[in-house]
Amino acid sequence: MTSSKYPYVLSTQFLMLSIDIFFNALSVLCYGNNMTLLMIYILQDTLLIMSALVLFVSFTATFVFQLGLIHIVIIQFLPTIIISIFYVFVSIGWHYASLSSTWEDQTINIFMQTPLEIFYIFHKVIACIFYSYYKRTALQISDPKYNSDSAWLRELFIKHMNEKAAKLEARAAAASSKMHDTKNPSQNFQVEIRLNQKFPKSTVQTRLPEFEEFIKTHATNARNWKPIVVKSEESPASVTELFEKLVIGTCHLKDGDKLSNLLDEFSINPSNIHVYKLHKDGPLSQNIGEDDNEDSIVGSQLWQLPCVEFDSIWENLIYDSNLKNEIMSYVSALVSLSEKHVNTTIINVNRLILLTGPPGTGKTSLCKGLAQHLSISMNDRYPKSVMMEINSHSLFSKWFSESGKLIQKMFDQIDELAEDDKCMVFVLIDEVESLGMCRESSSSRSEPSDAIRAVNALLTQIDRIRRNSNVLIMCTSNLENSLDRALVDRADIVRNVGEPSDFARYAILKACIQELARIGKVIVDDEVPMPQDIVNTEDCRNSSTETLFHIAQEARGLSARAISMLPTLVYANSLGQDLSVIHCMDLFRDAVHERLSRHTN
Ligand SMILES: Nc1ncnc2c1ncn2[C@@H]1O[C@H](COP(=O)(O)OP(=O)(O)OP(=O)(O)O)[C@@H](O)[C@H]1O
Ligand SMILES: [Mg+2]
Known part of the structure; x- marks a missing residue:
């Protein structure tokens, strides 16, 4: 509150206080004249409510309050707030009780009835307490420390903001630990369903249980964030016709990790299922x-x-x-x-x-x-x-x-x-x-x-x-x-994002061979299996895995982009023939050397 406005508010507060004291005294003189008393009481209660409101307005107008430090104002003036509200109720109660007992028969003296007498004393005691608190608060609130910038206020403000930030951080940490709940990662699965263009999105919402069942039974080989391969002969057409691509994954498992042992606990809810269609219009x-x-x-x-x-x-x-x-x-x-x-x-x-x-x-x-x-x-x-x-x-x-x-x-x-x-x-x-x-x-x-x-x-x-x-x-x-x-x-x-390691190069090469196999360029036979997934050299148990890992080591110095360009060279060098896995890897080795020689020349 600006200092220029404050004297008016302070005077108003004192004025209302004086009027209340005046009405309390006047009402004693008017006992026996119920109609006058009723008028006085109505006026007094209205003014009382107004003075409580003025008090409230002067709280909200303080600089402290406007800074957002509401709790400081509340804590400091809590007794006044409580006593003011209490006094309003006691006053109204007293006025009602005294009037209703003498309304029918005006000759009754309220001081002859013990309960009313006690209520009268009680009302006056509360009134005195109210006057004392009200006056003290009205003066206190005019203190510049509540109404202007000061070191005290800045300190309070910083403390308050720090507490707020700590609370936010704690909430964020709780949310993130919930997200990274490694005990039950299945809770955090996200399901991405690319819907067949001809179906509306609402189709999936109505068939969530079917999807859940489908994922549990048909996604046993699913890997984290990798599209689920659907074998049409094993899958119910009613579900598979709905989607073009289905991916499930969770951020706290490594990319490509197997999901099979988590699927039992997996459950779909509308918040972790994301249905989408692709835009085809180009940029x-x-x-x-x-x-x-x-x-x-x-x-x-x-x-x-x-x-x-x-x-x-x-x-x-x-x-x-x-x-x-x-x-x-x-x-x-x-x-x-x-x-x-x-x-x-x-x-x-x-x-x-x-x-x-x-x-x-x-x-x-x-x-x-x-x-x-x-x-x-x-x-x-x-x-x-x-x-x-x-x-x-x-x-x-x-x-x-x-x-x-x-x-x-x-x-x-x-x-x-x-x-x-x-x-x-x-x-x-x-x-x-x-x-x-x-x-x-x-x-x-x-x-x-x-x-x-x-x-x-x-x-x-x-x-x-x-x-x-x-x-x-x-x-x-x-x-x-x-x-x-x-x-x-x-x-x-x-x-x-650094250069790929031997293992990353291996994984990129393997993905390239898999893609060539998918399009029918590489024919997989029983004698030479496809290279398997590896995370360390001890995994290189079968011969094609070991061969490919050696090629990956030889490819040191090639960027991931250069490696992902090798299949084109392999394709060109295959002279139109289909390739066995072993032949394909030979061509990859040649392609690596050719690419590396480009680097050195
Ligand atoms: N880590 C990787 N795994 C698989 N393929 C990769 C990887 N990194 C790059 N590639 C392949 O290389 C191509 C080019 O990558 P991209 O343009 O994103 O590289 P960049 O880091 O932006 O390069 P530049 O710094 O030259 O712009 C991609 O299309 C992708 O096929
Ligand atoms: Mg780039």
């Missing part, structure tokens, strides 16, 4: 610059998610560590934390992730796969998802002198998309170094100040966009060290 090119300007360039591509183009990216990315699950649960936590509208001055959530690492390690693919996956698993909350893939390199090179302005325009487009709070907006800034190059090195290399302006614009726009809880920015870079520190600092997650 929409978004121009930047003036619409009619022939110089305007494609600043970004806009994808409706989930889309055909990003299908299977996620499950085909192979890493040694649990990178995919970690990133996914972290990003889900980021989004859900932002949704809780946490105080961003305390808990800083930018919803910005940065993936760094050498070329061809799957950074861009990981971002696309992540967006696709999240668009499916969050489709209850966000029925619509889009991904804006920013063409940062061409944007910066072509419009070098205006990059700052263009970055702002680009973010305006993002802002526009994010206005729809039912739409999740993923923003992919690939090769972010072209926009976010370190400002110090740019200036020391005496590059034009536009490079600096571009970084500044990017940073301010990231800060601006963070107020939208439905925007997630994903950046990738090959050159983490040359990125501006302020940009790296803003990222909630910075992950280095």
